[in-house]
Structures are given as C-alpha cells and as structure tokens.
Amino acid sequence: MKSGSRPIVKLGLLQAACASSPEANLKKTLALAERAARQGAQILCTQELFRSRYFCQSEDHKNFKLAEKIPGPTTEAFSRLAKKHRMVIIASLFERRAAGVYHNTAAVLDADGSLLGIYRKMHVPDDPLYHEKFYFTPGDLGFRAWQTRHGKIGVLICWDQWYPEAARLTALQGAQILFYPTAIGWHPGEKEKYGAAQHDAWETIQRSHAVANGCYVAVPNRVGHERLAGVGGDGIEFWGQSFVAGPSGQILAKAPADREEVLIVPVDLTQVDVTRTHWPFLRDRRIDAYGDLTKRLVD
Numbered sequence: 001m002k003s004g005s006r007p008i009v010k011l012g013l014l015q016a017a018c019a020s021s022p023e024a025n026l027k028k029t030l031a032l033a034e035r036a037a038r039q040g041a042q043i044l045c046t047q048e049l050f051r052s053r054y055f056c057q058s059e060d061h062k063n064f065k066l067a068e069k070i071p072g073p074t075t076e077a078f079s080r081l082a083k084k085h086r087m088v089i090i091a092s093l094f095e096r097r098a099a100g101v102y103h104n105t106a107a108v109l110d111a112d113g114s115l116l117g118i119y120r121k122m123h124v125p126d127d128p129l130y131h132e133k134f135y136f137t138p139g140d141l142g143f144r145a146w147q148t149r150h151g152k153i154g155v156l157i158c159w160d161q162w163y164p165e166a167a168r169l170t171a172l173q174g175a176q177i178l179f180y181p182t183a184i185g186w187h188p189g190e191k192e193k194y195g196a197a198q199h200d201a202w203e204t205i206q207r208s209h210a211v212a213n214g215c216y217v218a219v220p221n222r223v224g225h226e227r228l229a230g231v232g233g234d235g236i237e238f239w240g241q242s243f244v245a246g247p248s249g250q251i252l253a254k255a256p257a258d259r260e261e262v263l264i265v266p267v268d269l270t271q272v273d274v275t276r277t278h279w280p281f282l283r284d285r286r287i288d289a290y291g292d293l294t295k296r297l298v299d
Contacts, residue, residue, distance in 0.1 A: 007269050017224030043090075043151065075109065102136060106121075122142075157182075185236040
C-alpha cells in the first residue's frame with residue numbers, strides 16, 4: 001500500500017485471551033486474522049503460543065501433546081489465509097521437531113502462502129511459573145531476517161526481547177521491523193509492589209532496540225488471567241499492552257491492558273533508511289573491539 005511516494009505497510013498485532021481448547025484458540029485466532037485483513041493488515045503477527053493457555057506454569061509431560069510439526073495443520077491454515085489476503089503472517093507455535101526435541105517456534109509465511117522459514121526461540125527462561133527450559137530446546141537456527149512481499153522482517157520471541165545482541169544481529173541482516181510474539185504478565189501477588197516497574201522495563205528495553213537499530217519494533221502480547229487446573233497459586237495476569245514502536249523508539253500505537261484487541265498500525269518503511277542515515281549507529285560500531293561479547297564474563 002502506498003501513500004504518495006512513500007511505502008506504507010500496515011501491521012496487524014493480535015492480542016487475545018486463550019481458552020483451554022487448542023482448536024477453539026486456533027479458530028478464534030484465524031477469525032481475528034480475518035478481521036485484521038479486512039482492516040488492511042499486510043503483515044500480521046500472533047501472540048506467543050496462541051494455540052493454548054500458557055502451559056509452562058508447570059512441568060507436566062502431558063503438555064508435550066500440544067506440540068505439532070511444522071509444516072503442519074496450523075501453518076497450512078495460515079498459509080491459506082496468507083494467500084487469500086496477500087498478507088504476510090508470523091505464527092507462534094509449539095514445535096515438535098522429533099521425539100524429545102521441542103521448540104518454541106515462529107513460522108513465517110509470505111503473502112503467497114509459502115513458508116519462508118522458521119525462527120526457534122534462542123533464549124529460554126526458567127522462572128517461577130515460566131518453566132520453559134522443561135519444554136523447549138534452545139534454538140539452533142540463529143537470528144534470521146526474511147525479505148517478504150511487504151518488507152524485510154526479523155522475528156524474535158518473548159524472552160529474546162531482553163537481549164540487545166539478538167535485536168542487533170537480526171537488524172544487521174537488514175530487518176526493517178522486529179516482531180516479538182510474547183506471553184508475559186504479572187504474578188498477581190507481586191503486581192502492586194513491582195507491576196509498574198516490571199512493565200516499564202519490558203516496554204523500555206524493546207523501545208531501546210528500535211532506537212539502537214533504527215527500525216520498527218512490533219510486540220503482540222496475550223491478555224487475561226490464566227489459572228491452570230492442577231497448578232497451585234494465583235496464576236499469571238497477562239498484561240496485554242501490545243505495541244508498535246517507531247525507529248526513534250516512539251510509541252506509535254498501544255493496545256489496552258484489560259481486553260482483546262486487533263491492533264492495526266501503518267508504518268512508513270522509508271523512515272528506517274532516514275533514521276539509520278541521520279543516527280548512524282550501525283556505521284560507528286567498533287566491531288574490532290567487541291570480541292569479549294562472545295564470553296560469559298570478562299575478568
């Protein structure tokens with residue numbers, strides 16, 4: 001889509017609450033994607049692991065049954081939708097790669113429905129109610145960017161968003177937009193004391209990736225309070241607030257914290273080149289001095 005001589009691309013972020021049924025969640029997400037397409041979305045991104053409630057709140061082998069192959073039924077459904085609407089789609093899935101090897105994976109479908117590739121979550125957390133190391137093998141495909149019909153995009157997943165190295169290495173491949181499908185929220189008992197600071201840190205670090213790399217950052221997060229059967233405690237209150245930041249870190253649009261949203265945000269991709277030219281952080285990098293970044297600590 002063009003406005004004058006400037007290439008304007010509409011991003012669509014899906015922020016939704018998840019039910020217990022994977023089939024119901026898939027049906028709902030496809031319906032939300034259709035709604036986004038009707039509103040002009042050209043690059044669409046789901047929230048992290050949209051097909052289920054956030055099962056990593058406990059370590060339970062039964063949850064491995066939620067995983068699926070890629071390509072598989074879900075990517076086929078989104079492929080048809082991508083082709084129908086000439087829309088790029090990023091779908092976050094629990095991937096069954098082989099017996100005993102599972103990944104937290106994003107599938108990238110181009111506007112003709114073809115599977116351009118996948119990104120496997122590189123940074124895998126283990127925190128109270130976020131027991132991802134039990135389920136997910138760390139990604140082994142590295143950081144990637146894809147040239148799609150509507151722009152060059154990079155995809156990272158949730159915990160990756162705290163790491164400037166991940167954003168940088170993806171941007172260095174020419175990504176104009178970094179997408180971060182996410183599932184993050186508050187522990188209800190901690191929300192009053194820490195909630196504002198936690199959310200502010202989450203938003204700030206991702207806005208900083210936009211600034212440091214002169215690109216757009218798009219972050220769909222789930223919403224709703226999820227308590228899983230058989231898991232004690234108060235569950236997780238997902239904070240929503242999906243957003244898109246511009247190349248100078250400015251918030252262009254943000255969804256609410258307390259309800260579902262199909263967030264449609266037009267972005268001007270020429271601003272990536274303009275920003276990187278006027279704020280030439282990539283030019284002035286001292287690549288000769290960064291060798292210690294490959295070490296765990298520097299003595």
